[in-house]
Amino acid sequence: MATNKVTTHWKGNMQFESDNPNGKTVLMDTSPEHGGHNSGLSPKAMMLSALAGCSGLDVVSILDKMKVKLADxxxxxxxxxxxxxxxxxxxxxxxxxxxxEDLNTGKIQKAVDLSIEKYCGVMEMFRKFADVKTSIHYHNK
Structure with a gap:
């Protein structure tokens, strides 16, 4: 069983710096109305970023294997x-x-479905406490 460890260090006021197992760091803070300076991401916003990042990594990897090209x-x-x-x-x-241009909607749908249903562990964690809804929007040039 894999275990990840992060160390989160108080930097003063309401600011914290948290590391990643690969050594990268992220800054967390809160809004001025809660005593912070908005100098970093809020912990709850980071959760949404983690969800999108996890699924996005899956989708890009799957589409790359399917040889699907995207402009964005x-x-x-x-x-x-x-x-x-x-x-x-x-x-x-x-x-x-x-x-x-000429987006392959079938392959894109399959890649997103695989992320949502099989690969994205953060999505699965969110399902333990939230109703998770997804939608796909195609913007053909």
Missing amino acids: FRMDTYGELTEEHPKYYHTVTVEYHFYG
């Missing part, structure tokens, strides 16, 4: 928080946006 690809990820503390995402929506 982005994901818009939305999280709806509960009203009461502890506030957590009860509903999450991931919109996949693909840009290019």
Whole structure:
């Protein structure tokens, strides 16, 4: 069983720096109304970024193996928080946006489905506490 370890170090005020097993770091902070300076990503926003990043890596890798060319690809990820503390995402929506000429919608759909249903571990973690919705949007040039 694989174990990942990150070390998160308080940098003063409401700022934290967290490392990654590969040595890269990310800065976390909060908004001024919560005592921070907006100098980094908020922890909850990082969760949405992790979800999109995990699925995006899958999709790009699968499409590369399928020899599908894209001009651009982005994901818009939305999280709806509960009203009461502890506030957590009860509903999450991931919109996949693909840009290019003559997009192969069949292969793109298959790549996204494989990520959602089989490969993305972060997506599976989110399903443990949130209703996860996805959609695909094609932007042919």
